[in-house]
Amino acid sequence: MFKKLFFFSLSIVIAIVILTNTTLYQLILSLGSLGYLGGFITGIFFVFSFTVIPSAVVLFILADTLNLFFLAVIAGLGAMCGDYLIYRFFRSGTDKITESNIIKNHSFLKKLKGLPMVRWLVIVVGAIIIASPFPDEVGIALLGITKLEIKKFLPLSFLLNTSGIFIVVALG
Numbered sequence: 001m002f003k004k005l006f007f008f009s010l011s012i013v014i015a016i017v018i019l020t021n022t023t024l025y026q027l028i029l030s031l032g033s034l035g036y037l038g039g040f041i042t043g044i045f046f047v048f049s050f051t052v053i054p055s056a057v058v059l060f061i062l063a064d065t066l067n068l069f070f071l072a073v074i075a076g077l078g079a080m081c082g083d084y085l086i087y088r089f090f091r092s093g094t095d096k097i098t099e100s101n102i103i104k105n106h107s108f109l110k111k112l113k114g115l116p117m118v119r120w121l122v123i124v125v126g127a128i129i130i131a132s133p134f135p136d137e138v139g140i141a142l143l144g145i146t147k148l149e150i151k152k153f154l155p156l157s158f159l160l161n162t163s164g165i166f167i168v169v170a171l172g
Contacts, residue, residue: 036074038062043078046165047086049135056133059165060172068169075169076162083136083157090137090144119146131160133168 034041042058045051062071122142129139143153 035062035066036070039066039071039074040078043075043080043161043165044082045078046075047079047082047136047161049137052133052135056168056172059169063169063172068166071169072162072166075165076158079136079161079165080154080158083130083140083161084150084154086137086140087144087150087153087157090141122146123148127156127160130157131164133164136161 038058039062042055042062046055046059059071059075123146126139126142126146129142130136143156148156
C-alpha cells in the first residue's frame with residue numbers, strides 16, 4: 001500500500017513539474033515532430049491523469065499533418081501499453097481488496113460480488129471510462145476488480161483507446 005501511495009504522490013509531483021516547467025512542457029509538445037513514433041509515445045501518456053492534457057495537445061498537433069486513422073491506431077497501441085502498466089499496478093492491489101475481510105465478513109457484499117450482472121456492469125462502466133478522453137486509472141481499476149484476463153483486457157483496451165483517440169483527434 002505504501003509503495004502505491006508513493007508512486008501516486010510521485011506522479012502528482014511530476015505532473016506539477018511538467019505543467020509549471022515550460023522546458024519540460026515544450027519537450028512533451030515536441031513529440032509532435034516525431035510523426036507516428038511521437039503518436040505512439042503520446043498514446044502511452046494519454047492514459048495517465050497528469051499527462052492526458054499535454055498528450056491531447058500533441059495529438060491535435062499530429063492530426064494536422066498525419067492520417068487520422070493511422071494516428072489513432074498507433075496512439076491506441078501506445079495507450080494500450082500505458083493501460084497495461086496501470087492494469088498490472090492495480091491488479092495486484094485489487095486482488096487483495098476483493099479477497100479481504102471486508103468482503104468475506106459481509107454477506108451482502110459476498111452475494112453482490114457473485115452476481116454476473118454486477119461483473120458485467122462494472123466492466124461496461126470501466127470500458128466507458130477507458131474509451132472516454134478522461135484518464136484511464138479508474139476504468140482500469142474497475143476492470144482489475146472483475147479479474148478480467150489479460151488476453152481479454154489488451155484487445156479491449158486497444159479498441160476502446162483507439163476509438164476514443166480517433167474521436168478526439170477528429171474533433172480537434
